[in-house]
Amino acid sequence: MEIAPRELSLQEKLNILADAAKYDVACTSSGSSRKGKKGHLGNAVADGICHSFSSDGRCVSLLKILLSNECIFDCKYCLNRSSNDRVRTTFTPEEICTLVIEFYRRNYIEGLFLSSGIVKSPTYTMELMYQTIYLLRTKHHFNGYIHVKAIPGAPEELITNMGYLADRMSVNLELPTIDGLKELAPHKNPKTLVKPIRQIQNGIVEHRLAIGKDPQMERSSHNRYLRSTIFEKNPFRRLESYKSLGSSMQQKLPSAGKSAPFVPAGQSTQMIVGATGENDLQLLSTTQKLYQQYDLKRVFFSAYVPLNEDSALPALGTAPPLLREHRLYQADWLLRFYGFHAEELLSVDRPNFNIMLDPKCDWALRHLEMFPVEVNRASYETLLRVPGIGTKSAYRIVKARRQGMLNFDHLKKIGVVLKRAKYFITCGGKMMYRIRVEEDFITRQLIGEDAKQNWEIDHPQSYRQLSLFDDYNFQSEVTVEDSQKSLLGQM
């Protein structure tokens, strides 16, 4: 820290606080749909809009900044922990408002993502954040997207009031297990982490019931054709308790208008991948539980980039586990749009994803008894389970086959990835080529197709020398199972 602190310029502040915020993954602007109003600035588009892509290929949709990096907490994984020697600074609410309005007018951003280190106390921090958002919405008539972090430990009232102004709120769990949390984030108490999540969920439910909607958030519209999504088969559904809940919330908030939308784009959270010893099964079942129990809209994963030297953490310079993060996102999509359950994808015997194969191919290879599937007759639900068929192409298939038979050429044009799908489908009773439906054979074929792509995800900045051998060196460790498989000639 500099000894005689001088006044930082707005540019310097922005650079410091953007740099400090970049490890937060969520930069989506989706989930809210709001028309523009005369005299106001902005609207919200349901699918979200990315406005640029940064050098790491991630989307820049929102002005992602910290309000302040003067944090009193000392979480081991975090760049802004109090024991790190860094230039510290704090935005004033007016500064943030100017940046948002002027950037938005120039179409640089879709809105604001405001997070913060803990200045003085959670309450003080949350008050500052509320002040900022309040100014932005009222004085500056900003009608665009706003995503705010709820600071655990802040008073309920502040969080609730914030919910009426923001589109999305989030609390970062960071670690899927309580042990991990205790080890790396000693100041964070698991109970205070969950409390605001539950509170925001209750607020959302109350608003949805008040306007006559189902208490659960909307999911992809195509999910209505699926019978057993994680949202339908939800062991945590609490139908009864909602009735009493509505009245108790209203008593607490006499000022809040009944029809004011409360966090319309839902909540999200993020978990770090690869900082502690959690396996993929733990991460994915926690994810599923969060969707079911707290009705979160999104769970984000962030491959851990070592920033601090600590015995409890991977060494500095360890490459972030990008392929593992990629597999988790693939699985997350399978949960939300394809009707898969975490238990189907991973089990206690195989708690980690196969680095060579994507989760859907991996599942299909373990369930070859269900294949091949006849494209002209199979249900939408079954089509979605075929590797190489996504939600869009499945929907197009279902619509087009009403008009007449489909063949492989049609499928290719419709958007089916035949290099994967050809092992699992028939058109008019015939497969594309003579293909043995045999696990070892198909596994070998699929791995050959994707190896280069997987390697590129794992090593984004480098190139691979031409080689005669399959010597892709993945960062993830080879499991005992994998080596057994390669001995037996399956891989």
Next chain:
Amino acid sequence: MTTIFTCQNRFDDMMTCVYDAWASRLGHSNVRLMTEPIGNLELFCEYQHVDADPQKTASVIRSIQKKISPYAYSMVYRAAMSDQPDKLDTIYRFLVAGFHYGASVTDYLQEPIVMRIFELNRKAANEAHFFKEFIRFSNMQNNVLVSHIEPKSDVITLIAPHFSDRLPSENWMIIDDTRSTAVVHPMNQNYYLTSLSEKEMDQLSQETDDPFVDLWKGFFENIGIKERKNPRCQRNMLPLWYRKHMPEFH
């Protein structure tokens, strides 16, 4: 002998062209439609130029919306905005199929002509979406926002409603540099489409000194994680040719 109906590359002209080709009663297989400019003239063909006629245009649009569906009309409109040379003929063949099958024609992806119009529509729609994302306004005098783009498809009419909803109380304009056309939106009013003279184009292309451009560049630089640097992924998501008018890449 084939008759080729040609018209200028504007939506109204195209619809009139469809009308005239249909009304000529030469038979669908004996006519072809093309937008100008025509490169190589073909032998054994008769060329017939068509000029826009508001009544004929309105009649074609009405028929598409009523006899096929409003969705089919939006597909036709977007396809007409694409830059592919076969678009007008594709639209004509699609309408032939559409008037036969009715509203369900848009699902009929096995039919090559429906697939083609689907592709044209998707291409124009995707490009329009990219420009919704990547358009950058610069702040001129009197707080007028001006944006320059050089799209392949004629997207400005596709993106104007989005910005009109988003920035209702701002003065802004989006200029298509290749076609010298612009959408102009005066504060709190409806937007309109206009074409610009060279002098106006020069005036509107002046660089301005804007402190927020530098702030944005600084933010953009700092938001990327160095350990995850991935230019290939960045190029996939944001192809190089879109970056010409984006300040953060200059």
